Amino acid sequence: MSDLRQLQFSDLEVAVDDARQLLASGYIRHGNWSLGQICRHLVLVQDLAIGGYPLWMSVYAPLRPLMRWLLLPKMLSGNSPRGFRTSGIFQPPEGLDDAAEVEAFAASVKTLLAHTGDFAPHPGFGKLPPEGILEIHAAHAAHHLRHLSRQGDTE
Template identity: 35%
Template sequence: MSTALKRRELKFSTLEDAVREAEALRAGGYRRAGKWDLAQACGHLADWITFPMDGFPTPPAVMRPLCFVVRNTIGPMAARRVIARGEMPAGAPTMKETVPPPNGDESAAVERLRRAVDRFESYAGPLQPSHLFGPLNRDEWMRVQLIHCAHHLGYLIPEASA
């Protein structure tokens, strides 16, 4: 009999729902079905929520040509697929700079996520294009953010459920 935990299939209607989920995980405890803890997941999500507003970090020089090709060929199709399916593929690589070290301050990370969500929801300025997906409108960015939050928080299983 396997004791490995499986990722939850979460769906959020609002980013506030994602913040409430993170707060519940912090308050009630959780077990990990993946590699990251709550502070890492919340820090990563906060970064990616702010990037469309503030701009994305410059990829390493060796990755720039690949990002350009993806963004201008299959990236827009991949974005439409993620949005249509409502999920992100497991195991996709991310920028290591957006993964905080383990065992961080969970309360601070959840609060950072809350601030990023509040800012994104009230932001009325232009949104920056994704390095991979290319330009997205506000609704598309919101959908991607909701899916991204559900993806990462789904790897954290509430203690009562584990």
Template identity: 35%
Template sequence: MSAESARRRLRFHDLDEAVRDAEALLAGGYRRLGRWDLSQACGHLADWLTYPVEGFPPAPLALRPVMFLLRHTVGPRMLRKTLAGGEMPANAPTLPASVPAPGGDDAAAVDRLRRAVARFKAHQGPYRPSPMFGAVSRDESARMQLLHCAHHLGFLVPESPGK
């Protein structure tokens, strides 16, 4: 059975629910089905929750024309398709800078995720445009964040019974 087929299929209704899931994984222990541990998943999610508020890091120079084309052609359609499907695609590329090194401090990463969620939710006004999708509404941005959290946390399976 592949990690993709064995992972938890999570559906978060709000970002605080995602934080509670990460806290439960921290408290009860977890098994990795994918490549990332809890500190990597939470650090990555915290970065992507921060980008719409503070701004996205620049794409590598060679990728900038590709990102421009995506943003102005198929990007918005990809966003709508992902939101309609209710799931992030597996093995999608990401910014290397948003992938923490393995073996980090799980508790610190969960706390960072908690703070990033609070800041994302408290942000007033529009979020910064996505380098791939362009301008997105507050609702679309929040829904993408929920799918992103469910995707990555789904590869971590609780060790404690009943979770």
């Protein structure tokens, strides 16, 4: 656990900058996924904020008030829980090209930030204002990118 970076991003553009810095410096994995896999996962999750989540994910809707109360503050504070397996549709494959996936993440963030309509209700937290959805995605990026450290860092 001590190998994990303490990360909190003020916004998604800072998360993209961090991913690009990891790509440029090289990185050490302290988790299961490469930089490319993390970026692919982030794209798969955040693109659905515009396109809408699969209907089966609404099964969690009755738990949303509890999750907003218990889990959301932990997530936004940079203390999100570890060890939960993600749904298969969000599992990135092995062998992805880091550079291509970082740029796909950057493009996805650009699309999210340019979006002017409502976002789809988050599967775990429900309908939130745009700034809330963007804050959740920035926290999600920090949660995953903290598992990589820059080559040569002593953190």
